[in-house]
Amino acid sequence: MAVKAVMHIMERDIRYFFRFKWWVAGMVSMNLADLFIMAVVYTRMVNPNLVVNYFVFFAPGLTITALFAAAFMIGREVNMEIRRDIIHYMLSLPIKRWELAFGRVLAGSVRGLIYMSPLLLTTLAITYLYTSVFPSPLELFTIIFTLFLVAIGTSGLSISLALSTTSFEKYITMRGVVYYVLFFCSTVFYPMTLIQSSLPTPLVLIARYNPLSCGADLSRAFLLGTPPFSFWMLLDLGIFALFFALVAAFAYRRAMQK
Amino acid sequence: MAPIIRTVNLTKKFGSLVAVDHLNLEIEEGEIFGFLGPNGAGKTTTLLMLITVIKPTEGTAYVGPYDVTREPDKARTLIGMAFQEPKLLWVSTPWDVLDWHAKVCGLSSEERRKRVRWALEELGLWNERHKSIHGFSGGMRKRVEIAKILIQRPKIAIVDEPTAQIDIVGKHRIWNMIRALRDEGSTIILATNELYEADVLSDRVAIIHKGKLLVCDAPKKLKDSILGGDVIEVVLEKEVPSKIVEELKAINRIVDVLAVKPNCLKIYLNQAEEVLPRITEFFMKVHMPVKSIQMSEPSLDDVFVHYTGLTIEEAQKR
Numbered sequence: 001m002a003v004k005a006v007m008h009i010m011e012r013d014i015r016y017f018f019r020f021k022w023w024v025a026g027m028v029s030m031n032l033a034d035l036f037i038m039a040v041v042y043t044r045m046v047n048p049n050l051v052v053n054y055f056v057f058f059a060p061g062l063t064i065t066a067l068f069a070a071a072f073m074i075g076r077e078v079n080m081e082i083r084r085d086i087i088h089y090m091l092s093l094p095i096k097r098w099e100l101a102f103g104r105v106l107a108g109s110v111r112g113l114i115y116m117s118p119l120l121l122t123t124l125a126i127t128y129l130y131t132s133v134f135p136s137p138l139e140l141f142t143i144i145f146t147l148f149l150v151a152i153g154t155s156g157l158s159i160s161l162a163l164s165t166t167s168f169e170k171y172i173t174m175r176g177v178v179y180y181v182l183f184f185c186s187t188v189f190y191p192m193t194l195i196q197s198s199l200p201t202p203l204v205l206i207a208r209y210n211p212l213s214c215g216a217d218l219s220r221a222f223l224l225g226t227p228p229f230s231f232w233m234l235l236d237l238g239i240f241a242l243f244f245a246l247v248a249a250f251a252y253r254r255a256m257q258k
Numbered sequence: 259m260a261p262i263i264r265t266v267n268l269t270k271k272f273g274s275l276v277a278v279d280h281l282n283l284e285i286e287e288g289e290i291f292g293f294l295g296p297n298g299a300g301k302t303t304t305l306l307m308l309i310t311v312i313k314p315t316e317g318t319a320y321v322g323p324y325d326v327t328r329e330p331d332k333a334r335t336l337i338g339m340a341f342q343e344p345k346l347l348w349v350s351t352p353w354d355v356l357d358w359h360a361k362v363c364g365l366s367s368e369e370r371r372k373r374v375r376w377a378l379e380e381l382g383l384w385n386e387r388h389k390s391i392h393g394f395s396g397g398m399r400k401r402v403e404i405a406k407i408l409i410q411r412p413k414i415a416i417v418d419e420p421t422a423q424i425d426i427v428g429k430h431r432i433w434n435m436i437r438a439l440r441d442e443g444s445t446i447i448l449a450t451n452e453l454y455e456a457d458v459l460s461d462r463v464a465i466i467h468k469g470k471l472l473v474c475d476a477p478k479k480l481k482d483s484i485l486g487g488d489v490i491e492v493v494l495e496k497e498v499p500s501k502i503v504e505e506l507k508a509i510n511r512i513v514d515v516l517a518v519k520p521n522c523l524k525i526y527l528n529q530a531e532e533v534l535p536r537i538t539e540f541f542m543k544v545h546m547p548v549k550s551i552q553m554s555e556p557s558l559d560d561v562f563v564h565y566t567g568l569t570i571e572e573a574q575k576r
Binding site for chain 2: 005011012015019020085091093094095096097
């Protein structure tokens with residue numbers, strides 16, 4: 001029953017996601033446009049001593065950006081459900097709280113992966129075009145697994161934030177703070193060498209252990225060969241995913257206490 | 259036989275507000291139990307505690323053998339609820355909402371299709387089954403909400419204000435479906451502020467006001483328990499001074515007089531046929547022309563008035 005219940009919850013959220021398929025298609029197109037505009041503008045502006053080809057460097061970063069934004073969307077829905085008391089219905093269903101929580105975390109991450117897949121394919125094509133390197137099946141699996149961990153952690157994080165407040169304004173503010181901190185202190189847009197030379201030590205530390213940095217750099221490791229693959233980055237992502245999946249489950253349990 | 263639901267000093271506080279105050283109730287298996295009270299009386303809060311959506315501040319409740327505070331997951335396997343406000347994602351369609359609900363409740367795919375179709379047809383929503391709920395009226399959304407419980411057929415079915423926003427034909431259809439659900443083996447908890455609905459549907463009624471249980475019994479017994487088994491409603495041409503009310507109370511066999519409106523009195527009495535001529539005579543004597551006079555048996559409204567001193571409309575305003 002546990003697996004079935006989790007699957008049912010996932011089905012609901014994924015169906016809901018596809019009700020906005022034209023909006024999703026529009027957003028993916030915008031992300032792809034961003035990528036190509038970056039390619040034209042920034043590749044010629046960025047110092048080649050720092051990043052040899054910014055277009056190729058940024059493509060995996062943009063994939064992570066899109067994955068993060070899409071996986072974070074589930075939190076907005078959970079918060080809307082709290083405000084409209086739809087959460088009462090979800091909590092009244094004959095399923096366990098942890099089944100509900102994990103179903104939603106997984107649904108959020110699967111939605112992130114679906115949203116991100118055209119961008120990942122574009123990234124693979126671009127890197128192949130510029131470097132003639134295509135990852136092996138094992139490397140490709142590791143990339144997807146890495147992205148899945150990022151998506152789980154992100155989805156869990158957004159649900160936890162959504163369940164912590166009944167105010168939409170507060171949720172949006174928290175989401176904004178999380179976005180800015182995680183993107184600013186990360187290697188999504190610029191390499192670690194630049195961060196180390198320009199940011200204070202605490203921010204460098206955040207950037208190093210930031211799951212977005214780990215996700216982007218692990219993809220780059222297999223697609224561009226730099227930075228090198230690190231098991232610790234994978235472990236970092238595993239901890240991020242597990243921690244926020246558990247926090248989301250705990251938050252759903254706590255939702256009953258109010 | 260042990261009751262299927264038992265609340266023991268069930269209490270819920272929101273800050274300094276006591277929404278439910280040491281509620282002790284027992285609901286028998288297979289009955290339609292009316293939970294009657296004005297808006298804000300604590301009915302929905304009690305039901306949300308039974309379905310384990312909110313946690314009691316004090317005391318507990320047993321759903322079947324399960325303590326809602328200790329085994330909420332098990333309690334929820336026995337109970338289902340149709341909410342007062344439809345809890346629906348507005349971009350969904352009735353078919354999707356109900357099919358998914360049935361799936362989560364563990365119905366097989368064949369049974370699911372059968373029951374969803376039946377409920378949609380019975381509630382007049384079959385032609386709208388693939389339309390977005392966003393464009394539905396309040397009554398249509400309410401029917402989708404009710405359909406959930408009719409499809410689920412839980413051992414204990416809670417229906418919170420099931421016919422609010424529903425037209426009179428729809429009301430009767432839903433009442434029949436609630437009765438059919440009971441006949442199939444479900445115990446029904448009917449929360450309502452519609453006295454007539456509670457009267458016609460319930461085997462027993464509990465009246466709750468300001469979070470406290472005032473009385474609980476069969477509707478007939480509650481009505482019979484009021485001193486002065488008959489009620490005469492008198493509408494006068496002008497406002498009634500309180501002095502007249504007091505004088506009226508002094509007439510033999512009149513038990514109580516309540517001014518429901520400035521020019522309308524409800525007189526609770528015994529042997530109305532004998533006292534009625536004396537009442538008309540009295541009004542003539544005090545020069546208070548009578549517009550209309552009506553004799554009836556007490557209703558649950560009168561029971562509510564008897565126990566709270568307020569009509570349900572007045573209680574709602576407060």
